[in-house]
Amino acid sequence: MIDILKSRLRAVALLCVIGAVAAGCAADPAPMTAADRAAIAEEVGAALDAFADAERARDLDAMLSFLDPSFYMYGDGVRVDYDTVVAGMRATIPTLQRFETTWSDIEVNVVAPDYAFVTMIFRDAIPDDAGVTTRARGPNTFVWRRVEGQWRIIYVDADHYPDNEQ
Numbered sequence: 601m602i603d604i605l606k607s608r609l610r611a612v613a614l615l616c617v618i619g620a621v622a623a624g625c626a627a628d629p630a631p632m633t634a635a636d637r638a639a640i641a642e643e644v645g646a647a648l649d650a651f652a653d654a655e656r657a658r659d660l661d662a663m664l665s666f667l668d669p670s671f672y673m674y675g676d677g678v679r680v681d682y683d684t685v686v687a688g689m690r691a692t693i694p695t696l697q698r699f700e701t702t703w704s705d706i707e708v709n710v711v712a713p714d715y716a717f718v719t720m721i722f723r724d725a726i727p728d729d730a731g732v733t734t735r736a737r738g739p740n741t742f743v744w745r746r747v748e749g750q751w752r753i754i755y756v757d758a759d760h761y762p763d764n765e766q
Contacts, residue, residue, distance in 0.1 A: 647751035
């Protein structure tokens with residue numbers, strides 16, 4: 601099942617990034633070296649870690665600082681825009697006791713000097729104030745764009761499947 605999720609995740613990520621890459625490459629930038637790609641991958645990895653830290657801390661302002669105003673996502677096949685995501689986060693995050701998410705099989709893919717996408721498998725266990733724990737797992741893709749020196753998330757795709765293995 602995990603292999604199917606990984607395969608689907610990579611296919612969706614590739615399709616989602618094509619538009620961003622085309623926009624990022626329109627100016628015909630100089631080719632990136634392996635060292636350039638490694639440095640960018642490290643920066644994006646650090647941004648992903650900082651985003652995860654903000655989630656675990658339930659720091660709404662820090663979480664939102666990573667979302668570009670052009671952000672949108674597909675959650676279980678449903679497109680959700682920036683304003684809807686922000687409203688949902690503002691309503692939900694304060695009701696959570698903890699935000700326990702682990703990511704595995706993380707791959708950072710640099711596609712242009714200011715664009716990268718990250719694919720991974722997530723596993724959530726999120727208890728709310730009522731004592732109900734939501735458990736899910738699935739593939740996750742983040743598309744990142746560097747804006748004025750800061751890596752911001754412009755797109756996310758996540759498919760949630762029940763997780764009874766925790």
